[in-house]
Every structure is written in structure tokens, then in C-alpha cells.
Amino acid sequence: MSLYYEAAAVLANADNTGGSLKSRIYKQSGRKSSPAQLFALVTESAKWSVVLKDVVEKSGLLAEEKKLSPILALLLSHDLLISKNGVAAPANHVLKLAINRHKARLSAEFTKARIARGHPTLESFKNAVTDGENKTSLAGSGKRIQHPRWVRVNTLKTTVAEQLATTFPGYERTNDLSDVLCAPASSKIYYLDGNIPNLLAFPSKVDLSKSAAYKSGHLIFQDKASCFPAYFLDIKPEDGDVIDGCAAPGNKTTHAAAIVSEQLSKNGGSGDGRKVIAFEKDKARARILSKMVKLASADDIVSIRSGHDFLATKPDADDFQHVGAIMLDPSCSGSGIVGRDDSLQMHLPDPSLGTQQGAKPKGKKRKRDQEGISVAQSSSTIKLELDETVPEETTVQDKFAERLSALSSFQLRMLCHAMRFPKVCKITYSTCSVYFEENEGVVFQALLSSVAKDRGWRILKRQDQVEGMKKWNIRGLWEDGKLQKLGMTDQERHHVLEACIRCNKGTGDGTMGFFVAALIRDEDAPSEMAASYEKCAIEVLAHVEDNEWNGFGHEEPSKEEETVVTASESGTGKKNKKRPRRQKI
Numbered sequence: 073m074s075l076y077y078e079a080a081a082v083l084a085n086a087d088n089t090g091g092s093l094k095s096r097i098y099k100q101s102g103r104k105s106s107p108a109q110l111f112a113l114v115t116e117s118a119k120w121s122v123v124l125k126d127v128v129e130k131s132g133l134l135a136e137e138k139k140l141s142p143i144l145a146l147l148l149s150h151d152l153l154i155s156k157n158g159v160a161a162p163a164n165h166v167l168k169l170a171i172n173r174h175k176a177r178l179s180a181e182f183t184k185a186r187i188a189r190g191h192p193t194l195e196s197f198k199n200a201v202t203d204g205e206n207k208t209s210l211a212g213s214g215k216r217i218q219h220p221r222w223v224r225v226n227t228l229k230t231t232v233a234e235q236l237a238t239t240f241p242g243y244e245r246t247n248d249l250s251d252v253l254c255a256p257a258s259s260k261i262y263y264l265d266g267n268i269p270n271l272l273a274f275p276s277k278v279d280l281s282k283s284a285a286y287k288s289g290h291l292i293f294q295d296k297a298s299c300f301p302a303y304f305l306d307i308k309p310e311d312g313d314v315i316d317g318c319a320a321p322g323n324k325t326t327h328a329a330a331i332v333s334e335q336l337s338k339n340g341g342s343g344d345g346r347k348v349i350a351f352e353k354d355k356a357r358a359r360i361l362s363k364m365v366k367l368a369s370a371d372d373i374v375s376i377r378s379g380h381d382f383l384a385t386k387p388d389a390d391d392f393q394h395v396g397a398i399m400l401d402p403s404c405s406g407s408g409i410v411g412r413d414d415s416l417q418m419h420l421p422d423p424s425l426g427t428q429q430g431a432k433p434k435g436k437k438r439k440r441d442q443e444g445i446s447v448a449q450s451s452s453t454i455k456l457e458l459d460e461t462v463p464e465e466t467t468v469q470d471k472f473a474e475r476l477s478a479l480s481s482f483q484l485r486m487l488c489h490a491m492r493f494p495k496v497c498k499i500t501y502s503t504c505s506v507y508f509e510e511n512e513g514v515v516f517q518a519l520l521s522s523v524a525k526d527r528g529w530r531i532l533k534r535q536d537q538v539e540g541m542k543k544w545n546i547r548g549l550w551e552d553g554k555l556q557k558l559g560m561t562d563q564e565r566h567h568v569l570e571a572c573i574r575c576n577k578g579t580g581d582g583t584m585g586f587f588v589a590a591l592i593r594d595e596d597a598p599s600e601m602a603a604s605y606e607k608c609a610i611e612v613l614a615h616v617e618d619n620e621w622n623g624f625g626h627e628e629p630s631k632e633e634e635t636v637v638t639a640s641e642s643g644t645g646k647k648n649k650k651r652p653r654r655q656k657i
């Protein structure tokens with residue numbers, strides 16, 4: 073069976089596998105197409121289905137091609153009009169012949185749809201759809217919103233005033249972000265962000281990817297939330313060098329470099345040799361990092377450690393003796409990224425539309441009825457979870473829970489490692505995940521770890537945060553049942569949650585889903601907070617030991633043998649039991 077028949081069967085649940093899209097794809101063996109191919113075709117087509125439903129209906133395709141069901145028409149028109157490689161079938165395949173007969177009409181309707189939505193090029197249309205166009209609506213207003221194009225002005229090369237005068241002449245400033253989110257086609261407006269300096273928002277339809285300023289690194293595309301960590305770190309001249317522990321592709325690295333550079337120029341431009349030391353374990357990603365750093369003209373300040381595992385660094389090495397701040401943005405589930413959603417909606421074309429006067433097509437019983445894809449579905453919307461959410465279908469759920477647990481253990485190790493650097497007194501920890509386990513869960517456990525206690529680490533309270541973060545109102549969340557043994561008072565817990573920052577995706581804030589918290593300590597002064605947490609450390613360490621990182625993807629632990637403190641030892645002060653691949657935290 074071809075890719076398209078197989079994808080249509082998955083969507084129609086022809087073999088009654090049921091469950092989420094992933095379980096329908098992965099539980100069924102014996103297909104010709106790879107699961108990844110099927111998943112990509114279905115999810116990408118679903119993203120475009122609002123547009124393609126209209127295009128297919130207006131082209132009259134379904135009225136004329138009896139072999140095509142609405143689902144097949146949608147999948148094929150996606151590949152014909154949008155996919156780089158076109159329809160994945162031999163030239164004489166019955167489906168390819170069918171869709172190609174209507175290529176001219178489909179292309180004309182697609183172009184009309186693009187222009188009606190205000191996109192001058194296919195590229196900008198694609199960017200907008202990837203950014204979530206066609207999906208969200210502003211709470212309470214019913215207005216459709218689009219994820220804005222956030223642009224950080226790279227102050228290593230230019231200024232906001234210079235860019236407004238040169239790249240954006242004729243653009244008007246709005247003080248209401250919702251104007252940008254709901255902007256009609258071709259609006260020339262921008263919003264100057266109130267939390268992060270030098271950050272602008274534009275309507276998603278504005279295509280800046282071809283602008284000279286973007287190509288030359290004067291402008292950097294960076295979601296607002298992703299600008300929080302470098303700003304939140306509140307780097308001061310006395311902080312000396314800064315480490316970015318997980319740097320590629322480098323948006324936060326160049327942001328930190330820009331902040332350091334601003335301080336240097338305030339000091340009369342005299343370079344005091346301060347560095348942003350950027351670790352990237354993956355060599356291929358480090359090459360991208362290197363390009364981004366050069367393009368941003370940050371290479372004087374950024375020193376790249378390509379292929380270096382942050383976990384394998386020795387905190388007391390000479391190279392790090394001037395490091396006072398660490399930014400940590402480790403690999404995560406990416407569940408906050410806009411465009412990756414938990415559920416899929418595929419809007420299907422109505423076969424009765426596009427025929428003359430809307431008449432039902434004549435002829436034999438349509439072939440599409442025989443493909444296990446009922447005509448009753450023809451003008452409907454298919455709604456499907458991407459991942460498993462039904463508890464009884466445990467296979468995928470188990471894997472997900474396992475993955476989350478492995479990720480949070482890895483993230484906790486990274487954060488605890490950062491806490492060991494002798495001169496470091498501030499750390500930001502961030503993820504683009506929406507899950508408690510990767511966010512507040514990691515922060516709570518890190519605060520209760522023995523390294524936090526020994527070195528006096530505590531959370532940076534909201535009232536002490538840099539202005540733009542203090543006034544951000546979405547704060548940390550607690551999830552019952554995830555860390556029951558925490559043993560903190562409600563007040564202590566509230567105090568930590570209030571210090572944590574979250575961003576939600578698909579809201580009037582125009583951000584992706586994100587989390588960031590800042591940890592601080594006073595050099596050489598043990599913290600009261602850590603002391604008050606001491607009683608809880610045993611239980612939390614037990615939890616960490618249970619959820620040890622078990623290695624996947626590119627975040628494997630270093631092979632070096634590390635020191636471990638077991639739960640019982642941490643309570644008694646005994647240390648230094650040697651065990652491979654374990655780490656005292």
C-alpha cells in the first residue's frame with residue numbers, strides 16, 4: 073500500500089487500533105512506510121488542513137476524482153502544494169495521476185489562499201503556519217491570534233533606534249501586544265517589549281528572513297521567553313566570566329555576550345577580557361553555534377567548547393576561576409515549543425462542495441466508501457491526541473513517563489553540577505518544557521541537594537529579581553503527587569514557586585511554553601534557606617537515586633567515575649563512596 077493509503081488508514085482507524093496518533097502508527101507492524109514518514113505526513117497535513125480544506129473544496133477535486141476520499145485528497149494536496157519533494161509515488165501511480173490532473177486548479181486556489189492571508193511568499197506562509205497560524209484564538213475575544221515574530225535587536229552590532237530607522241521605516245509602534253497578535257495582513261506595526269530590553273514583536277506575517285539586517289546578524293529571531301534566561305541572570309561586571317552550559321544554537325549565548333559587551337562599553341570600551349564560555353556537547357550543533365556567534369559578532373567575547381560535556385568539566389579548573397554566573401538551558405522535552413502540540417486536528421474537505429451548484433456527484437457508489445474511510449467523515453474534523461493520554465493504553469504512556477523521568481534526572485545533574493563551581497554565585501535554569509518534572513520539580517530537588525546545602529544556594533526571591541522578571545505575573549506551579557515527600561511547609565513551597573517563572577504558549581503574551589528560575593548564593597556564606605531545607609534532603613536524594621539518568625539521545629552521562637552520596641549517607645555526613653556513573657548532588 074502506498075504512503076497515502078497507509079496514512080489515510082491510520083487516520084480513519086481502519087484497523088481499529090484506536091488510541092493516539094502515535095499508538096496507531098507504532099502499534100501496527102507490517103506497513104511499507106516508516107512510522108516517521110507516516111507521522112510527518114499526517115501532522116504536517118493537519119497543520120495545513122484549514123487552508124487545504126478550502127483549496128480542495130474550491131478546486132472541485134473530490135467531485136471529479138472518485139478514487140479520492142477527503143483524507144486522501146488532503147494528504148495528497150499537502151504534498152503536491154507544500155512538500156519540498158512533492159507527491160511520494162511513482163509517476164504512473166493512480167493517486168499521483170489523480171492529483172496531478174488537478175494541479176493547475178489546486179495551485180491557483182492555494183495561491184489565492186496565501187495572498188488572502190497576506191503572505192507575499194510561500195516561505196512566509198510556511199513560517200506563519202509553523203508558528204501556529206490557523207490555531208489559537210485570543211481568550212474571550214474569539215479573535216484568531218498568531219504567534220508573533222519576536223526579534224531581538226543585536227546590540228553587539230546595532231541599536232533599536234537604528235533598526236527602526238533603517239529596517240522598519242514606516243512601521244508604527246503599538247503599545248498593545250494584542251494588536252500585533254491579531255494584526256490583519258500587511259500591517260506595519262511593532263511592539264517594543266516591556267520585560268526584555270531591545271526586543272520587538274511583529275505580526276507573524278511580516279517576512280524578515282530576507283531582510284539585510286537579519287542576514288547580517290543585526291536582528292536575531294528569538295522568542296520572548298527564550299530571552300528571559302540571559303536577562304534574568306542580571307550579569308554584572310563583578311560576575312566576571314559567564315558559562316553557558318548548553319549553548320547551541322546559541323541565541324542565549326549571543327544574548328549574554330551582548331549584555332557583557334554593553335557593560336564593557338559603559339566602562340569606556342576597555343576590554344577586561346571577560347568571556348562567555350559556551351559548552352556544546354554535540355559537535356554538529358557546535359558548528360551551528362560557531363556560525364551564529366560569528367554572525368552576531370560575538371566571537372571576541374564567546375569562547376566555544378565544541379564537543380565538550382558540561383558534566384565532565386572540573387569546576388575548580390583554572391579556566392573557570394573567574395566564572396561568577398552560569399546559564400543552564402539543558403535538553404528538555406520541548407513540549408513548550410510552539411507548533412508542537414499535544415493534539416492534532418485535521419479539517420477535511422466536504423466532497424459536496426466544488427461541484428456545480430453544490431450538487432452531489434453522480435455515478436456508481438464512490439470508490440472512497442470501499443477504502444474503509446466512511447463518507448460520514450467527509451465534511452468533519454478528525455481530532456486525535458498525538459501522544460497517549462488514555463491510562464489503560466500503557467505502552468506509550470510508560471515510555472513517556474520513563475523519558476520524562478530520565479530527562480529530569482539529567483537536568484538535575486546538570487543543575488547540581490553548575491552549583492559546584494567555586495566562584496559562581498548565580499545560575500539560571502531554564503527549559504522550553506511545560507512539565508513540572510522538568511521545571512519546578514528539578515528546582516525543588518536541586519535546592520534540597522547536599523551541594524545546595526553545603527554551598528548555600530537558594531532561590532532568587534521575586535522581590536530581588538531584575539525589574540522585567542519581577543513584574544512578570546506567571547509564576548511557578550505545584551503539582552500534587554509529584555514530589556509528595558518534599559516535607560516543606562506550604563509557606564516555603566509558595567516562596568519557591570513565586571520565585572519561578574513560567575510562560576504559556578498560545579496566549580495573549582505571545583510566548584512559547586517556557587520555564588526559568590534563578591538560584592543564588594553569597595560567596596562564603598551558608599544560607600539560612602538551605603539550612604531550613606536540610607531535614608528534607610534525605611527523602612529528595614532518595615527520589616533522585618530512584619530516577620537516575622538512564623541515557624538516551626545525546627545527553628548520555630560522562631563515562632567518568634563520580635562521587636556519590638547515598639540517601640542515608642547524606643544524613644549522617646558520610647561521603648565519598650565510589651560508584652561508577654553516579655554523582656553526589
Ligand SMILES: C[S@@+](CC[C@H](N)C(=O)[O-])C[C@H]1O[C@@H](n2cnc3c(N)ncnc32)[C@H](O)[C@@H]1O
Binds near residue numbers: 319321324354626
Ligand atoms: C535546549 S538546547 C540549548 C539551546 C540554547 N541555549 C539556545 O538558546 O540557543 C540544549 C543543548 O545542550 C546540548 N547539551 C546537552 N547535554 C549537554 C552536556 N552535557 N554538555 C554540553 N552540552 C549539552 C545539546 O546538544 C543542545 O544543543
